[in-house]
Amino acid sequence: MSTLRKVTRIFKRILIVLSVLVVVLTIATFFYMRQDKFGALPEGKRLELVKSSPHYKDGRFRNLVERPTLTKGYSMPGVLYETLFTKFPNRSPVDSLPSIKTNLKSLDPSENAYVWFGHSSFFLQVDGIKILADPVFSGKASPIPGSVTAYKGSDIYTVAGLPDIDYLLLSHDHYDHLDYETVKALQTKVKYVVCGLGNGAHFERWGYTPKQIIEKDWYESVEVKPGFKILTESTHHDSGRGFTSGQALWLSFLIQAPSMNIYYSGDGGRDDRFKTIGSKYGKIDWAIMECGQYNKAWQSVHELPEEVALATQELGARNLLPVHNSKFTLANHPWKEPLEKITALSKNKSYRLATPMIGELVQLDNQQQQFKEWWKTVN
Template sequence: MKRFLKVIKKTFVVLLSLILIMVIIGYFYTKQPQFGALPEGKRLELVKQSVHYKNGKFRNLEEKPVISPGHNFITEIWKSLVETYPNTEPVDVLPSVKTNLKSIPPDHNVIVWFGHSSFFLQLDGVKILVDPVFSGKASPLPWGVKAYKGSDIYTVADMPEIDYMLLSHDHYDHLDYETVKALQAKVKFVICGLGAGAHYEKWGYQPQQIIEKDWGDKLEVRPGFAIYAENTHHAGGRGFTDSQALWLSFFIQSPSMNIYYSGDGGYSDRFKKIAAKYPPVDWAIMECGQYNEAWQSVHELPEEVALATTELKAKNLLPVHHSKFTLARHPWNEPLNRIYTLSQSKDYRLATPMIGEIVRLDDHTQSFNQWWKNIK
């Protein structure tokens, strides 16, 4: 019996030692630059002044669990790690268009989508780049999530000079260290949530380049052109400490038109409130992908995307957050198939461009193909 207890004790010590070693390795690994930085000093004091920062972290307007009722966190982790699901990424190379962004006339109002949630917007001569990820990955780990074949054809070198780079939140599939660091010389200003400026400053951006906003804040770009930071129901974080940088959606109001970008987040009544607060939405750029009923509190299902677009009273819908990275268990093309079917009976027009295809925002007659239909 004593010998048995000694074996158990020795095994326990070994396991505890291994866990301690892994924690130490993990701690030092997260000190690498791609993990960014936490707000401190004056930035942290500004964070603490926000009414949305409570008990050491930013909070959603409505507190609710990430995992939906009827689902179990451990079970969901197990499913993701052990079980396999069909068609979660394409076998074929995705079709795309390599548009010369630098040659687009400045008086053309356009969007060029780069896959997932990255897109270039030129509106009334202002050049805006949103959530750019050009490194080919959505993870800080070398073996992490990789971009689909054909979906990563754009690089930082392809970008023109950018007036404003917008960040919805600091998760890796939206804030990419390699991309953002390489863009620094091309970007005049960054607009991000409170606290997120710490990442940019660590990566070489000058304080005067960084504009941090709380929900409801406004930035006057020029007369008649404003960018508003609005709320969404999500979270943030890049290391062991979560939600130290605020997550945003954006309402962009220009002399020509109004554009709303949802960022990531589950369905809430914010869409009705946006419609009531701002002028009519001409284009809604909505998260539609990487969802699951187990975590729909933080990522909308396609049915909720269609409903939200209707509640926004938007004239046009451009679905994003799909066709580049596998971050959920659904088939890679399911978001497009579902939103296409759901949109047939709606008042808004659905735009489904290929990666790199120019979307002419003023052209109400532009048509889009179901480019994903014959892709395996």
């Protein structure tokens, strides 16, 4: 047998093996992604409502101003290569993060309070209404086991420790904001879910009743009680839990309570919305702003710290609470950099920066409450 024929036979065998591996992997992926944790796509009347939105065009939801996800000069292969093969120091803490276990069930119902659970999960009690946003208590932020896990000390709360919740707010359906295990365990504790159009499909698959789910487009409102509204605003981001993106809408929120206005940014890159929202509502007492898991490469969908500081000023907010940090590693920057940078950038600004530890009770009516720069002592 000639050398050429031998090489040809070997090459064919390699192709056959590779083809079999691809088929096996495809089948395995198909069945793996049929698990409940991947949620569901809108269909039927929900899909008709999605398609009727002015923000749904050409088969998906769109941002107000379309721009590439990757910044000019970056490529997806280049970003993937850098992430996989470049070593970035201090992306995760070595030490356990300091935290406080506040008993949320024993709070004075007349107290206006905020408790942060790390990343973008937080609890609000305002004018007697209990609100929970983007809860992730499973210790992970990815459908791939062991890939994105919570830092030591950052995952001290469980669903069992929460009181009954009047409104669960979902900014969007990415895994670090919508957690299957947490949301499923919360079903009997939550009165209503407020989410963007299309997201209700996830909640219904996970056992929530249609009466519990309130799906909204941008610029709509939910009447909580007289003088108390939850308003849905835009942001510049995306959605998706599988290979199909943009089928559920992403939101930011303005909580317009009798005693104060609170804005939650959700995730999203910079645009003119902060000026618009600031002008629209006149007074924002607290701004809960995404600040972390950023990169110059994907700046269009996640703000850099200097943009967070500017946005807070454009909102006209009196106080800033930075979130989207200190629980998961989803970017290449050092884990404490978002807090270091926003602290430096917030000096002598028109707003007051509040940096509570995970679980620390923030007294929303107390402008004199002091907060430590707790990350400085953590390696």
